Amino acid sequence: MTVTTLHTPSHREALWELESAFDRGDLITVFGECSVEYEGRAASTLGLGNRLLVLKPDGSALVHTDEKRTPVNWQPPGSTHHAAVRDGRLRVRSERTSPDETLTVRFTAVHQLSAMGVTGGRDLEVTGSEADLRRRILEDPDLVEPGFEPTAVERDSAAGPMDVFGVDASGTAVVLELKRRRVGPSAVSQLARYVDAVAEEPDRDPDAAVRGILVAPSITDRAAELLADRGFEHVALEPPEPETPGAETKATDSAEAAEPKAETTEPEEPKAETTEPEAETLGTETASDDDEPIEADAPEPSGSASRESQQ
């Protein structure tokens, strides 16, 4: 692993390092006093101040202040970075086309510039998504209501694809809209669009009812009113708790199997393999990792540490 760091470099030195770091495809951080300008989908200006600029080899650029999770300015992946010295300042510019956007960062002073080679390791596993909620429902449709039978996922309609489509015990068509968290009015509108679209499909008996069910952990009062106005229903349901890391493999596999891969078609009978309705068998945590006092005697990796503070 290679890290190159310049402390309070001249603009020209910073420029050289930036250009070679661009060539190497390094991840770059620049900390210094700068002003920022953006022009593209919108336009913005930011006065002088100390910020952290991150330049990624995929073309992303981030300008971070000491606050917020969101960068104060940025450039999306696919942009190309350029560096130059202009008017006694180090100018870093990131541009892209379609849409045309330009981010310009002008440094009056660079306090630190680092370039590091970064590779791989981006495979993130997430649980608790809407897809997990859908799996849960497909595994056990009775969670929605007794006798509910899903017939398709992502079935297309004139208003867009529906999360889950099916029939209730009496054979009435049912549209499900799934949300992984508490929802407001927009979710009701979304459901309404789909229900209306299905109701108006030409090959459908115009008198046949179409039910709409919003599946979400909870809904706001306003959403509940709108839901009632339209005669829709709410079923309180959340994504399943994440499985215990050790035992998750089997459960995930069975869930995958229950997921109908073919879209707009009938899902196979939910294979009742792992027939524990909600087996929340927690408690297999590694005891060594709970939160204890900060200091701990631990072996240290060999490595000559150097420390410098400037000014």
Place this chain on the structure above:
Amino acid sequence: MTVTTLHTPSHREALWELESAFDRGDLITVFGECSVEYEGRAASTLGLGNRLLVLKPDGSALVHTDEKRTPVNWQPPGSTHHAAVRDGRLRVRSERTSPDETLTVRFTAVHQLSAMGVTGGRDLEVTGSEADLRRRILEDPDLVEPGFEPTAVERDSAAGPMDVFGVDASGTAVVLELKRRRVGPSAVSQLARYVDAVAEEPDRDPDAAVRGILVAPSITDRAAELLADRGFEHVALEPPEPETPGAETKATDSAEAAEPKAETTEPEEPKAETTEPEAETLGTETASDDDEPIEADAPEPSGSASRESQQ
């Protein structure tokens, strides 16, 4: 400006520096090989790899790979950072409550750790927002249609606040939904919610029509269909071009004046001070700042630059 940097520190050294940097309220970057775990609103795991961890004094934490604008993992502002050495790894943990969330980053190796003092300079000026589009319409309502008269902004309805509410030349109620960019079906649904809500207000003549107009630069085909189904209209309009930086002050002031500050009430007559309808007088750019070849002779700031590369 102070920057403290450790190169390939031992975990214990990194720990010390982290704790003092927390105390100082510094912005911290840690580059190293780590695995990441998140549990809270959802849950996720990320295997070993080289990443950049940014810890902000406001509690934000960002884990960045070499790709994407969005961090692969993060913690929102308001969290509290902790550091410890556990099982021979440097563990950085960021926690918050309501909702309960924990981000855990475990470093097997720290390549670089930097701490920098950052203050102020977060005043971003943006133009081209929906608010700008609204100003534009309030300044010249005829842009929507001849004779249109706005009577309120953000007027509340049973379905939520409407962007602009008014009457057309014939006295019919009009609901405007503004979008700064091309829109899809959801914008139509949003407009529909407001129109329906207004139409059903008890003090209103049930036979009186309520028009709905979607003001956006453009709309998708599907949105156009849904719009037509509901008998709504689309007016193609964008946020105004950003003013020339030098001349913007006066224009901005007049625009601010035209903005009705009191909500749910009648806006004062648009003061026709700067009565150029669309004075796109571009062309006052500083010629010194266009894109020219990279190298340029420029004065360099004094400052002893040091450069180190590791391994």
Place this chain on the structure above:
DNA sequence: CGTGCCAGGTGCCCT
């Protein structure tokens, strides 16, 4: 703090 909504949203997947 919850509710509602804009955002330069970003990212993913599909056509």
Place this chain on the structure above:
DNA sequence: AGGGCACTTGGCACG
């Protein structure tokens, strides 16, 4: 490339 939508959306403003 554009459409449609989920997201640990984030952030803001208002009740």
